[in-house]
């Protein structure tokens with residue numbers, strides 16, 4: 001059970017992440033340190049928005065199972081299964097052995113680790129938990145459940161309330177909120193792509209060029225031509241060698 005200051009889903013996610021920070025700093029059992037980091041995360045003084053840190057740790061530890069350290073038959077595991085709304089991105093992938101991958105299946109990380117493997121929640125590998133928390137935060141955000149205090153209906157807030165969201169279909173209101181978010185994102189992306197050539201669909205690229213032709217002043221005088229203009233490379237080489 002989390003301490004009394006941890007009241008909502010948002011609190012619990014930040015509290016778990018504060019514990020990961022404490023582990024990294026070798027202050028795993030330092031309650032004061034954990035609660036100070038928890039507050040900093042909650043108040044936005046520590047930014048956790050990107051996953052660079054987790055990716056860096058994953059590269060440094062090399063190719064062995066994130067869960068059990070076995071180097072054999074390494075596969076890619078989706079921390080939040082695709083079937084439960086997990087994204088098909090590197091943020092949602094970790095290297096695991098075949099055995100752990102089969103054992104976890106499409107179960108929630110906390111459920112699998114604590115209920116199935118019967119391990120302590122504080123021993124969850126931090127790469128897996130760090131990535132998981134950021135992903136599950138985004139799912140709760142789009143469903144509007146970050147301020148919830150109990151989602152599985154057992155009367156208390158536990159880590160099992162976090163993953164339950166991925167098992168549930170979004171309600172109409174939640175879906176609408178998610179669609180709005182998606183629309184805004186796509187509009188931002190389109191605006192970005194109309195300026196930058198990379199990854200730009202042909203049609204909007206054409207529109208962009210037409211717009212540019214309309215708004216740019218026409219060049220009034222022809223560009224001065226170089227003496228070589230119209231001659232091919234062989235002619236140039238011949239001239240440079242004095243052969244004509």
Ligand SMILES: [Zn+2]
Nearest residue numbers: 065068097100
């Ligand atoms: Zn393993």
